[in-house]
Amino acid sequence: MKVGVLALQGDVREHARSLEAAGATAVQVKRDDQLAGVDALVIPGGESTTIGKLLDRFDLLGPLRERIDSGMAVYGTCAGLILLAREVVGREDAPFRIPALDVSVRRNAYGRQVDSFETDLRVKGFDEPLHAVFIRAPSIEAVGEDVEVLAEHEGAPVFVRQGNLLASSFHPEMTDDGRVHRLFVEMAEKS
Numbered sequence: 001m002k003v004g005v006l007a008l009q010g011d012v013r014e015h016a017r018s019l020e021a022a023g024a025t026a027v028q029v030k031r032d033d034q035l036a037g038v039d040a041l042v043i044p045g046g047e048s049t050t051i052g053k054l055l056d057r058f059d060l061l062g063p064l065r066e067r068i069d070s071g072m073a074v075y076g077t078c079a080g081l082i083l084l085a086r087e088v089v090g091r092e093d094a095p096f097r098i099p100a101l102d103v104s105v106r107r108n109a110y111g112r113q114v115d116s117f118e119t120d121l122r123v124k125g126f127d128e129p130l131h132a133v134f135i136r137a138p139s140i141e142a143v144g145e146d147v148e149v150l151a152e153h154e155g156a157p158v159f160v161r162q163g164n165l166l167a168s169s170f171h172p173e174m175t176d177d178g179r180v181h182r183l184f185v186e187m188a189e190k191s
């Protein structure tokens with residue numbers, strides 16, 4: 001299973017390490033031909049405006065949309081979640097996106113003072129709580145009916161799945177807990 005990590009900006013190496021630990025072969029994806037060679041893709045955290053602009057500049061928005069529509073598994077963390085969201089609400093937009101995931105998000109929603117925090121989440125299908133790291137995270141304000149909520153924080157979704165798409169507002173690649181990446185690799189194997 002060859003899983004790409006979109007390597008335009010953001011925490012690429014951490015995802016690659018977590019994917020390898022989950023039994024996948026991780027490769028960096030910067031160009032269309034590299035995208036064509038992977039079975040699944042992670043869109044990492046970083047700065048969604050920057051990653052979006054680079055996706056546009058490198059002509060990756062169209063090819064990525066086509067791969068998603070044809071069933072490729074994609075996991076977006078934090079900025080990656082924003083880039084997959086159907087709608088961005090609030091003051092900060094993210095104009096270049098692949099709006100395939102039926103959620104509405106708000107960038108940097110968790111406020112200035114507590115813009116980074118850690119907490120334990122109960123995740124559907126996991127026996128033990130998951131320690132989750134949030135860094136200037138987006139909130140998920142609404143989800144469509146095809147979206148399954150896998151975890152919530154203070155009553156709002158923070159981890160969701162819709163068919164071949166997985167997204168979290170937190171960063172599992174920042175911890176040694178490999179369960180989220182294993183879940184994604186399993187999803188990729190079935191898609």
Ligand code: GLN
Pocket residue numbers: 044045046047048049077078079080082107108135136137138
């Ligand atoms: N605040 C960033 C954004 O809105 C996301 C932060 C992250 O990916 N850790 O793009």
